[in-house]
Amino acid sequence: MIETRDLEIAAQRYLPRFVFDFVSGGSGQERALRNNSDAFEQIKFIPKTLNGISSPSTSVNVLGKSYCAPFGVAPIGMLGLVRKGAETMLGRAACERNIPMILSTAATQSIEDVAKVAEENFWFQYYPTQLQSLNDSLIKRARDVGCQTLMLTVDTPVPGRRLRDVRNGLQIPPRLTLKTIGQLALRPRWAIERALAGTPELANLGPMSGEAQRSFADTMRLLSAPSMTWEDVAKLREGWHGHLIVKGLLHPDDVLHCVTLGVDGVVLSNHGGRQLDSAIAPTAMLSTCRQVAGDKMTIIVDGGVRSGDDIAKCLALGADLVLIGRPFVYAATVGEQHITGLIDLLVSELENTLSLVGVPIEQLAEVLAQNLGKPS
Ligand SMILES: Cc1cc2nc3c(=O)[nH]c(=O)nc-3n(C[C@H](O)[C@H](O)[C@H](O)COP(=O)(O)O)c2cc1C
Numbered sequence: 001m002i003e004t005r006d007l008e009i010a011a012q013r014y015l016p017r018f019v020f021d022f023v024s025g026g027s028g029q030e031r032a033l034r035n036n037s038d039a040f041e042q043i044k045f046i047p048k049t050l051n052g053i054s055s056p057s058t059s060v061n062v063l064g065k066s067y068c069a070p071f072g073v074a075p076i077g078m079l080g081l082v083r084k085g086a087e088t089m090l091g092r093a094a095c096e097r098n099i100p101m102i103l104s105t106a107a108t109q110s111i112e113d114v115a116k117v118a119e120e121n122f123w124f125q126y127y128p129t130q131l132q133s134l135n136d137s138l139i140k141r142a143r144d145v146g147c148q149t150l151m152l153t154v155d156t157p158v159p160g161r162r163l164r165d166v167r168n169g170l171q172i173p174p175r176l177t178l179k180t181i182g183q184l185a186l187r188p189r190w191a192i193e194r195a196l197a198g199t200p201e202l203a204n205l206g207p208m209s210g211e212a213q214r215s216f217a218d219t220m221r222l223l224s225a226p227s228m229t230w231e232d233v234a235k236l237r238e239g240w241h242g243h244l245i246v247k248g249l250l251h252p253d254d255v256l257h258c259v260t261l262g263v264d265g266v267v268l269s270n271h272g273g274r275q276l277d278s279a280i281a282p283t284a285m286l287s288t289c290r291q292v293a294g295d296k297m298t299i300i301v302d303g304g305v306r307s308g309d310d311i312a313k314c315l316a317l318g319a320d321l322v323l324i325g326r327p328f329v330y331a332a333t334v335g336e337q338h339i340t341g342l343i344d345l346l347v348s349e350l351e352n353t354l355s356l357v358g359v360p361i362e363q364l365a366e367v368l369a370q371n372l373g374k375p376s
Contacts, residue, residue, distance in 0.1 A: 308349025
């Protein structure tokens with residue numbers, strides 16, 4: 001693997017079309033999806049020279065814990081669709097390389113199984129469901145496995161319109177139709193492995209997962225909380241004594257709300273371009289949100305990050321940590337050793353960028369073109 005794109009190509013060769021589309025696709029016309037990557041094109045560095053930065057450190061301290069690199073595995077629902085055991089593979093690799101791994105509420109492996117392998121690097125992403133008893137039990141289970149960081153996702157009041165999934169008739173669990181059978185015939189390895197592994201289920205949503213097959217959008221609807229308000233965030237803040245992070249913000253007013261409520265961190269995110277199609281790229285909001293939040297709040301960002309260079313740009317703009325979604329899904333698809341391979345690749349790319357811009361990781365803002373008032 002020379003770049004993260006190689007993993008995407010390999011995953012596309014292995015996965016049937018409806019699964020690859022589910023992972024790689026966005027909502028609507030996929031404007032936000034494209035824009036997330038394009039936004040990185042506009043960000044430029046003005047390097048400094050002769051500073052002797054030949055073996056730069058990539059470690060960072062986030063929420064009181066030291067990590068080997070400033071990135072983590074983003075929460076991804078239904079990961080078992082790509083490969084059985086994908087969540088524990090990611091958790092193991094994250095623990096081995098010491099980066100955070102965030103398990104989705106919509107995971108296909110249990111909180112307990114993944115926390116066991118991810119150890120202190122385990123964070124839990126929380127979608128409040130429409131069943132209060134289920135919500136209470138999710139939070140209790142996260143607490144009982146020793147999870148220190150809870151990430152509440154708030155950008156799914158309703159599911160995004162993911163047209164590829166609608167066209168493919170994606171169902172959870174997947175259903176055989178003439179169209180999907182045709183796609184499976186072109187990917188026999190995945191089809192055989194899946195048949196042997198059994199149907200992936202939403203492992204943490206007991207009362208919901210056992211029910212009948214639904215379209216993917218209907219499954220998402222069950223995990224959506226259209227009536228959630230800031231009062232609910234305040235209640236969660238009161239009841240959760242670990243670190244609380246709110247994921248899926250873009251507006252500085254919302255970041256300010258989080259500061260006021262004593263939330264520890266935010267994830268600036270448009271859900272990887274899977275929700276509001278015309279959402280701004282999160283990187284475009286970083287500087288403003290950092291100004292609003294001040295230095296104390298942890299700011300995390302995600303969407304379209306595909307290289308160490310991209311990670312450096314996010315840090316230069318004010319992020320403390322970056323989340324990476326699809327590349328980790330592709331790595332888990334291709335095989336467990338590719339997950340540590342991806343982490344190592346991103347770390348070495350980041351080291352390379354730091355050496356070339358000529359400043360240590362905590363001083364990246366000094367070489368950002370826009371901070372120097374130069375045209376980018
Ligand atoms: C297949 C897929 C499933 C996702 N599931 C969740 C989820 O369950 N919870 C959540 O908060 N975000 C979810 N996300 C969004 C990611 O956490 C993250 O915000 C996004 O993937 C970042 O963009 P990137 O894929 O370009 O790196 C999902 C994204 C993808 C691609």
